[in-house]
Amino acid sequence: MPAQKRLNRDELVATAMSVVDAEGLEAVTVRRVAQRHDVTPMALYRHFDDKDGLLDAVAERILDDVRLPPADDRPWHVQMDDLLTGFLAAMRPHPNATPLLFDRMLTGESGLAVTERTLALLAEAGMSVEEGAEHACKALNFLVTLVLTEPGRDGDTDPAARDEALRAKRARLLTLDPARYPHVVAAAEPLTDCPSAEAYYRRGVESILTGMRGTGASAAV
Amino acid sequence: MPAQKRLNRDELVATAMSVVDAEGLEAVTVRRVAQRHDVTPMALYRHFDDKDGLLDAVAERILDDVRLPPADDRPWHVQMDDLLTGFLAAMRPHPNATPLLFDRMLTGESGLAVTERTLALLAEAGMSVEEGAEHACKALNFLVTLVLTEPGRDGDTDPAARDEALRAKRARLLTLDPARYPHVVAAAEPLTDCPSAEAYYRRGVESILTGMRGTGASAAV
DNA sequence: ACCTGAACACCGTTCAAGT
């Protein structure tokens, strides 16, 4: 879309992001992003080391959007709830890009900031450094998974194609032998669709928080 | 490695699996798998619809290895523990292939069998069909994530390169400003290494089970 | 400093052809 003389790193990242959002991660191509800027593929290499550098920047842009709530006096798990919810809010507009985050929580400043905050709250909860590290990774990665696997999300963001793919998937489950897969057939609809994304994510956060508090010798407030 | 006259579907899948295990998911290529069998790339299309069909078969082979424990009289969550542990055992030898499973739990017979069993136990726990479907997806996908993001696993399976990458990653965390990221720096080691994979997965399963039991109006036994 | 052009070694997949 943009067509100008001097290439701008931020706009290249924005273009890459819009490609991921619209067509998925595999559609992001050095050549494609270059073409949208009416520029030779090689022009991108002035702004990024390589394709991975471009993807790093895409991930970092999502992490930049995480609004870190200031620390306060509420119990740690209430603050953790806010933190996790904020992380979710940053990811949800870009579900196709979420796989990038699994490996990149510790590579950029924003990812480090999110992790730092998570570790701090878990330390406040009384966890050891080792416990905290494990629970922090688990919680953040599980949240990524929640967005990645939200029922009814199928890579394609085109609403018509998405809807069609959904109906096809559900139809296939309904043709299964009910004697062999009774529960799968009965659950065909909830397995392929999500009535309320809001409620889905709320329950997801609560489930992760429960897993966090249920284990270990944590105490505090 | 194999070199014979008639191509065999199972051996093609085995070759693809060995490529994923040794070099990662992106290294799996129609041309590469064909070459290992001294055959033209197009020969594979007699056995699979396309590359995605080959990857479906790789995923299904992992799911085939899940040993489903027979139903018994123990409390549902004890049986669920066995089921989840069995799923983990099937995935752990093939960590590089785990991303394939996110989208494929309902595409093949083995995946359907695992899901069916999970749904059955959650129904036994007193969950509604909707609750059960959501918790089943969450549990299975979180398990996949546990393997995908095991600290110290870095795509490359070559032990020397892997060790080097690990040390580099940890070193980078240790050069961070301790005033800005005190907890990250303090947790550099547990964030990049896993002292005991066995214990890591045990705690992971327990955390998922806790998240399952903690929510909802479930009862039973 | 920033972009171009041509080239290289790869991809997945089609189509028509061989045996």
Next chain:
DNA sequence: ACCTGAACACCGTTCAAGT
């Protein structure tokens, strides 16, 4: 029935060159 060969439209990336 099963595999080949040539071709097409793509990839990421290198290198030398332009301005």
